[in-house]
Amino acid sequence: MPRLNTTKQAAKLHSALIKRGIDAFIEKWDGHKHVDISIPNAKLYIEIDGNGHFTDAKTIERDLVRDQYSSNDGYETFRVPNCVIDEEIQAVVNAICKVVRDRRG
Secondary structure, eight states: HHHHHOOOHHHHHHHHHTTTTOOOOEEEEESSSSEEEEEGGGGEEEEEEEEEHHHHHHHHHHHHHHHHHHHHHTOEEEEEHHHHHHHHHHHHHHHHHHHHHHOOO
């Protein structure tokens, strides 16, 4: 059940991960919420967030609850600001690829 409001940063990161051979899914419904990017074989969710996720108390609280659902499902959530995707996408992709490889064994 994908949302139609995928951010350009989420789409850009997803595309870059797919090109590197990472089995990633965009706008994954996990039964509780939509996740920007899901990498099931690494039990990893990636949320690409705007400033409000780091500066608005209500949004921070909501994210903490959302992340608890992920933890209950055996996933960990990696949150990255939009600006980091805009400025350092290749470094982020390289790091995520290493994490995925390490988690798969």
